[in-house]
Amino acid sequence: MKLSRFLTDENIDPQIVVWLRQTGCNVKDIKEEKLSGLTDKVILDIATTESRVVLTHDSDFGKIVFTDYTLQTGIIFLRPGHINAQTHLTSLKAIFDSGPELIFPFILVAENSGDKIKIRIRNF
Numbered sequence: 001m002k003l004s005r006f007l008t009d010e011n012i013d014p015q016i017v018v019w020l021r022q023t024g025c026n027v028k029d030i031k032e033e034k035l036s037g038l039t040d041k042v043i044l045d046i047a048t049t050e051s052r053v054v055l056t057h058d059s060d061f062g063k064i065v066f067t068d069y070t071l072q073t074g075i076i077f078l079r080p081g082h083i084n085a086q087t088h089l090t091s092l093k094a095i096f097d098s099g100p101e102l103i104f105p106f107i108l109v110a111e112n113s114g115d116k117i118k119i120r121i122r123n124f
Contacts, residue, residue, distance in 0.1 A: 007047045009056035013085035048072040057081030071105040079111040
């Protein structure tokens with residue numbers, strides 16, 4: 001599956017939204033849509049309804065999926081969270097360049113330690 005449709009959580013920097021769109025992705029941004037404050041479950045429901053991958057720094061999404069939510073799409077966690085956009089852009093470029101085999105539903109974690117980016121994928 002090619003990554004092309006995203007729902008970006010309110011914690012995702014606008015520079016990342018711009019970059020994704022420049023690469024040809026269809027991006028729905030929570031902030032732009034004035035949907036900030038929605039619960040993570042509602043965001044997952046929107047992503048499922050619209051066949052979008054959630055892009056976030058928020059580990060609560062994983063907790064929800066592992067405890068009481070049936071994931072239908074995908075989640076990409078950018079780690080560490082809440083740092084400069086350039087670090088996350090580097091992580092996203094690594095994800096796109098690696099062309100991972102993604103099958104819905106999945107959780108992908110991209111952990112950027114500065115000198116390397118570790119990508120882990122879990123399919124459900």
